[in-house]
Amino acid sequence: MFANLLIILASSLVVIAIFRRVQLPPVLGYLCVGLFVGPTALDWVNESEELPDLAEMGVVFLLFSLGLEFSLSKMMALRKVVFGLGSLQVICSAVVLAGLLALLGMPTNAALLLGGGLALSSTAIVSKELTSLGEIFSSHGQNAIGVLLFQDVVAVLLLTLVPVFAGQSGQAWYLALPLTLGKTVILFVGLLMASRWLLPRLFHEVANSHSAELFVLLALVIVLLTAWLTHLLGLSPALGAFLAGMLLGESHYRHQIEADIRPFRDILLGLFFVSIGMLIDLQLFASHGLEILALTLALLVIKGAVVAALVRVRGSDSETAWRSGLALAQGGEFCFALMAQMQHNKLLPEALGDLLLAATFCSMLVTPLLLRAAPSIAARLHRKPNQEVQLEEIGAQSAALSGHVLICGYGRVGQSIGRFLRQEQLAFIALDDDPVRVQEAAAGEHNVHYGDSRRGELLAAIGLDRARLLVIAVDKTEVALNVLKAARQLNRDVPILVRTRDDSQREELRAAGANAVVPELLESSLMLASHALVMLGLPQDQVQKRVDEVRKTRYRLLHGFYHGAQTSLIDSEGQPKVxxxxxxxxxxxxxxxxxxxxxxxxxxxxxxxxxxxxxxxxxxxxxxxxxxxxxxxxxxxxxxxxxxxxxxxxxx
Structure with missing residues (x-):
């Protein structure tokens, strides 16, 4: 066991470092590690009973972290997605896939069971990638998470039904279904009571002790205890961990809990993806490469199209529909467990099972890349009819404006700028790619629109050629740089003000055409220092002179800070801090x-x-x-x- 862990961790260290250097998702690196160190390739890792248990813990910690982001109120708001879209997706995808499996010669009951398994998507990959891309609360992100929650319940039911279909259980499926749902309700009620009366007192006592070790231990105990209780009930441990995280998401300690368990989650989740990769026979790709490719494409196209059609029928726009479909098109980790049980019970031919395992693996392998390319893929798939309508509507509203201000990014900073402009009765138009924020803002402001500010045609539609000033207030510097380049291609003369977190990429932004770059952290520090000097009795003009001098020297006085024991040396964008x-x-x-x-x-x-x-x-x-x-x-x-x-x- 220890030798296996050493080989896996050492291999992952090298591969993940390479993948990060070439800007590929770490998930792909872990899958490749499992593929190559497994018994069908280099055979460096022997079979171990403990490794699958450790890998499953990775999914448990991931679902607990995800649950912390969803309070009970948010979960209730998603109920239409979870039980509406989720049930329709599983039923429609399972029927279509089961029909194709039946054409391949599988018995009807086994085809239905496996079709249901293939209808499931990867909770671990999708939730992790959506979180890393900052899309977890977008429209397609909410659709994906809601459907995945329903799929987790279905996965438990399918695993329960395997011995029933194999004739090895005395319990019929119509008895297993209400029993599973009843256990889920009991678990939820029990965790709800604990989160209301017991856990707040525990966290309060631990917080008063000011002991980081006790806080970490309590967080770990909660995660493992909920997973164990769920396992005792015959349900998925990941489902219990999610429910526990969701109920703790309303507490004051959720940010600290998430920070404490993140190291355990990331390492154990890496082991999970390695274990997935080890299930695949590498030699199968050489002997049956075309069949695997065909099955992978069929799985991605069928599931993606079914989800997109259902989301579109429910009233969402085409881009959201296709991006939801791309997020849920892959096979899931529960499908591996289901196929393994079906092969063990002689419900699935070994040759077909190996091909489906490889195809499911490939679909999971390309998912991070699909999610990153989803905006451009979705735009091509629906031929931009809604975008054209949106451009026409925005263009019509801004046609009469001239000398107005454009704000790209309507977060807290963008909204503050907008309030000052409104007080001075200066016209402005704002763009933001967060649908929830745009919906909230549009209820009281007619000049806030949804859209990606990096699109040149969208900047043209809001009148960049007639604008008096462009303010780029997005939070990520790389996005700001792309917006800046797109704007300069359309208008070489408009003044552009760029807001950044710090001045680490100031020169790059200035070279791309920014007239002024305002580093948020340095400006806030400068303002605080100036207020302190005024309160100490220094003349206002002397303080202002100092402030102007710091700005003139490009904030040189404020560069860098003395780091502490808990300071991260990497910023939120992966760049080394000054x-x-x-x-x-x-x-x-x-x-x-x-x-x-x-x-x-x-x-x-x-x-x-x-x-x-x-x-x-x-x-x-x-x-x-x-x-x-x-x-x-x-x-x-x-x-x-x-x-x-x-x-x-x-x-x-």
Whole structure:
């Protein structure tokens, strides 16, 4: 067991590092690790009874984390999706797939059972990718999660019905169904009572102890306890973990709980995907490659089309329908367990089962890529009729406007800008790609529209050629850069103001055509410092002069910060943070007696903030000579700071 874990973790370390370098999803890396270290390829990992249990825990932790994002009120709001769209998707997909399996020679009962299994999608992959893409609360994300919740219940029922169809159980299916639903209701009621009266008191006591270890232990105990109780009831442990997370989602501690279990979740979920990859016979791709490709395409097309049609019939637009279909088109992890049980009970021929396992694996393998390409795929599939209508409507509303302001991204920052513009009676139009936010804002404001600001035709429709100012207030710098480039292709002269979290990509944005880049964190720090100086009695004009000087020098004074024990060195976009670090020069330091011009510290990627000698700041120029006891304060990414420190102290 320990050797297996060592091989899997070491292989995953290498493969995931490579996949991140080429910007591929880690899920694909874990699946490939399982495929190649398994018994049909390199055969580095032997069969182990403990590995599947650890892998299942990954799904349990993932579903618990997902449940924390869905409070009970949100779950009730999704009931039409869960029981309406979810039931229709499973029934329609199962009937179509069962019919095709029957044509391949399978008995009717086995075809229906396996068709139901193939109708299920991958909860682990879809929920993880939607979360990482920030689409979990979009229209298609809500559709996908709602359907997946219903599928989890169906998966339990299907696994229960395998011995019934095999003739090895004395319980008929019409008795197994209400029994499973009854157990689910009992579990939900029990967890609801615990979340109302017991768990808040426990978390309050643990929080008062100020012990991080106790908080982590309590979170782990809750996850594992709910999974164990669900297992005792004969239900899916992942279902119980989700219900527990959902009920805890309304507590004040949900963010801390999610942060505590994230490391366990990610590692165990990686083991789950590795175990999925190990089930596949790699040699089968060489001997039956065309059959596997045909089955994979058939599964993706049938399930995707069924979901898209159902979502469209329910009144959603075509883009949401196709993106929902793409999210749910793959096979699921529960299907592997179902096919394994069916083969064990002689309900599924071994040759066909191996091909279906490989096809299901391939459909899961391409899902992260499908989700990332979903916007462009959906646009091609529905030929943009709704987008054209949307462009016409937006264009008609903005046709009479000239000299107005365009706001791309209507989050908190965009809304604040809009309020100031409204007070000054300046016309503006806002775009945002969050359907819930647009729906909320559109109820009181007629000038807020749904759309992707990166689309040049949408920027043209809201009158970019007639605009007085474009404000890009999106939260992600990469998205802001794409919006900026699209805007500059349409209008080379309009002033563009870009809001960013920090100034790590300031020069890139300026080079792409931004007239002004406002780093949010640095500006808030600057404002707070200026208020502090005014409250200390400094003259207003002197404080303003300082503020203007900092802005003129591109916030150099504010670059970097001293990191702490809990500080992450990577920002939300995966870029290294700019840190602040002081290097104290000893008597034998290489830099002693050398001028700053000779050392050329900036060439290593750092900024020299100050040189302090006996508590006083020295004037910084090329001739300033360093002495023993000086403190050289640097700002920059960790790697550059380490290289600079090595030069100052050792000359390397």
């Amino acid at each position: 840190l602040l670090h002081a290097v104290s020069l000893g008597a034998d330091a290489y830099a002693c007696g050398r001028p700053l011009g000779e050392l050329a510290l900036e060439a290593l990627g750092v900024e020299l903030q100050s040189v302090q000698r006996q508590g006083n700041d020295l004037k910084l120029d090329a001739s300033t000579c360093l002495h023993a006891g000086d403190a050289v304060v640097l700002s920059g990414p960790l790697e550059a700071i380490e290289a600079c420190e090595s030069l100052l102290l050792g000359g390397r």
